[in-house]
Amino acid sequence: MTRPVPAAPPAMAATYVFAICRHVDEGVLSRLPGITTAPVRTLPFERLHAVVQAVPAAEADRRSWTERLSDPGELERCVRAHHQVVTAVAAHGPAVPMALATLYRCEERARQALGADAARFHAALDRVGGRVEWGVKVYVSSASAATEADRTTVAPARVPAGPPVSGAGRAYLERVRGTHRAREQSRRAALQAAEETDRALRGLSVAARRLRLQDPQLSDCRQAQVLNGAYLVDEDQTARFTEAVATLGQRTGALIELSGPWVPYSFAGEDGAHGDR
Numbered sequence: 001m002t003r004p005v006p007a008a009p010p011a012m013a014a015t016y017v018f019a020i021c022r023h024v025d026e027g028v029l030s031r032l033p034g035i036t037t038a039p040v041r042t043l044p045f046e047r048l049h050a051v052v053q054a055v056p057a058a059e060a061d062r063r064s065w066t067e068r069l070s071d072p073g074e075l076e077r078c079v080r081a082h083h084q085v086v087t088a089v090a091a092h093g094p095a096v097p098m099a100l101a102t103l104y105r106c107e108e109r110a111r112q113a114l115g116a117d118a119a120r121f122h123a124a125l126d127r128v129g130g131r132v133e134w135g136v137k138v139y140v141s142s143a144s145a146a147t148e149a150d151r152t153t154v155a156p157a158r159v160p161a162g163p164p165v166s167g168a169g170r171a172y173l174e175r176v177r178g179t180h181r182a183r184e185q186s187r188r189a190a191l192q193a194a195e196e197t198d199r200a201l202r203g204l205s206v207a208a209r210r211l212r213l214q215d216p217q218l219s220d221c222r223q224a225q226v227l228n229g230a231y232l233v234d235e236d237q238t239a240r241f242t243e244a245v246a247t248l249g250q251r252t253g254a255l256i257e258l259s260g261p262w263v264p265y266s267f268a269g270e271d272g273a274h275g276d277r
Contacts, residue, residue: 014060014103015043015110018051018085020096020121028088035081045111046118051089052110055103065101086263094129096121096268124269131206131232132261134241137214138197138227139255140190193254194227200248204241205231209266223255230266 016035024042029051034040038054058064069075079100086097104110114121202208211228233241242258249256 012057013038013054013107014057014105015107016053016055017043017098017102017104017110017114018053018082019089019098020114020125021049021051021089021093022047022125023093024049024051024089025092028092029085032085032088033081034085035078040085043107043111043114045115046121048114048118048121050110050114051085052107057105060103060105065103069101090263094125095263096124096128097263097265120269124267127207127269128232128264128267131234131264131267132238133264133266134231134233134258134260135262136197136201136227136229136231136245137225137257137259138190138194139223139225139257140187189252190224190226190254193248193252193256196252197245197248197254197256198227198229200244201229201231201241204237204244205233207232207267211266232264232267233261235261 018034018040026042029040029042032040034053036053036055036059040051040053043050043052059068069078082100086095089095090097104113198208198210209230211230213225213228231241238261245256245258248254
């Protein structure tokens with residue numbers, strides 16, 4: 001029995017693009033909700049398939065999407081829906097994830113713009129095929145506990161010139177200096193651990209990227225982040241890679257957080273974003 005082909009979107013609709021792939025299971029797409037109520041389907045171009053969904057024209061302008069993504073609840077819904085589609089597509093073969101809210105004003109414009117980038121998409125698919133992305137984060141270890149006086153008093157940057165300080169004052173300054181030294185040693189050790197970790201994991205990866213460090217206030221971790229790395233690893237090297245991360249944590253004494261495996265977002269080479277395309 002021939003499976004019915006999803007109907008093309010109405011003329012007055014924008015086209016949202018989730019991912020680019022070479023092969024896709026239409027049956028898998030039909031079970032995905034996506035961003036809107038329209039069916040998730042494919043748009044063929046240049047021996048490739050774009051996984052797309054129609055968005056009503058009235059909801060597709062920059063202002064509408066800025067407002068939508070400014071709402072935390074709606075942002076979370078869109079991120080989850082986008083990732084769900086990308087993950088489902090990548091489970092059946094290499095996929096190039098597109099940025100959240102990649103929109104074209106119509107289907108024909110999407111086909112033309114994506115077709116112009118076909119060579120880059122083919123190269124990206126070759127690069128990520130049979131590979132996954134792992135995230136590795138390294139955090140600064142806590143310095144030795146300071147005394148209550150040290151925690152509540154601002155330490156001078158240097159010993160002021162003047163008469164010699166008393167024994168009690170000298171002891172206080174030594175405690176302050178000791179606290180500063182401990183913190184500086186902890187910071188240097190963490191930076192060294194970050195460099196050692198990154199260097200070792202690059203040797204086990206096909207490609208690697210150092211991403212922007214995350215603000216501690218945006219995560220549950222109260223410690224400062226000194227490495228936020230993404231590593232593209234052959235699937236058959238997964239065990240070796242994860243074991244290396246565990247060994248590095250034990251050897252350096254650093255707090256190392258491993259996440260993944262992920263669809264290779266960081267290595268897809270797609271920097272697109274919403275626009276009037």
